[in-house]
Amino acid sequence: MIPILIKWLRRLSHLLGFETADSFPPGHPYERTRWNGAYFDIASDVKPDEIENRLCDAISNTPLVFGYISNPTPRMQRALLAVLEERMRINRGRASELAVLLVTAYDEYSLMTEVIPGLRDAIAATRHEEMGARARAVMAFLSSTQSPFDVIDLH
Numbered sequence: 591m592i593p594i595l596i597k598w599l600r601r602l603s604h605l606l607g608f609e610t611a612d613s614f615p616p617g618h619p620y621e622r623t624r625w626n627g628a629y630f631d632i633a634s635d636v637k638p639d640e641i642e643n644r645l646c647d648a649i650s651n652t653p654l655v656f657g658y659i660s661n662p663t664p665r666m667q668r669a670l671l672a673v674l675e676e677r678m679r680i681n682r683g684r685a686s687e688l689a690v691l692l693v694t695a696y697d698e699y700s701l702m703t704e705v706i707p708g709l710r711d712a713i714a715a716t717r718h719e720e721m722g723a724r725a726r727a728v729m730a731f732l733s734s735t736q737s738p739f740d741v742i743d744l745h
Contacts, residue, residue: 614638622701623666626658642666649673656691660699667692667705671732678729689725689732706735 610627611634614620618638630648632641642665649656649669656662656670670688677685696702696713704710712731716724 610634611636611641614641620661620663622661623663624660629655629658653688654691656688657694659695661702662695662699664703664705667695667703671705674729675732678733685729686722686725689728690721693721693724693728706732708735 610630611632612627613624615638620642625645630645632644636644642663645659646665646669649659649666650673653670653673656666659666662670670692674685674688674692677688692709693713693716696710697717709728709731713724713728716727719727
């Protein structure tokens with residue numbers, strides 16, 4: 591009887607938003623995406639579209655939090671790429687640290703959706719180099735491709 595009561599209380603707590611969400615709900619197209627709840631305070635009753643909006647806003651405001659997301663969605667990747675492109679364009683420092691986050695994500699999550707055609711291959715081609723060289727290679731690849739931000743986001 592006690593296990594049934596505990597299970598019911600957990601479900602009620604989740605439905606009422608008393609828990610912190612750390613993934614999209616089961617059945618969502620990106621249910622494999624996970625994030626560290628300590629960096630993203632998102633109640634469990636928030637709708638998936640709003641969750642993704644909040645995560646993308648967090649990445650836009652503090653791009654290093656991208657490192658606390660596993661298997662990021664294409665919109666999350668584009669949010670990081672927008673900041674990376676801006677830093678590369680105005681020649682501010684620390685653009686390479688964002689490229690490192692992107693390289694790491696593609697290395698760790700082989701099923702992650704590729705947001706720019708050829709990006710996965712560009713990252714894989716540098717697999718045996720040091721991380722700094724890999725980040726510079728990704729930035730060179732991004733500089734040579736058409737900006738992914740000229741495309742309208744359908745989400």
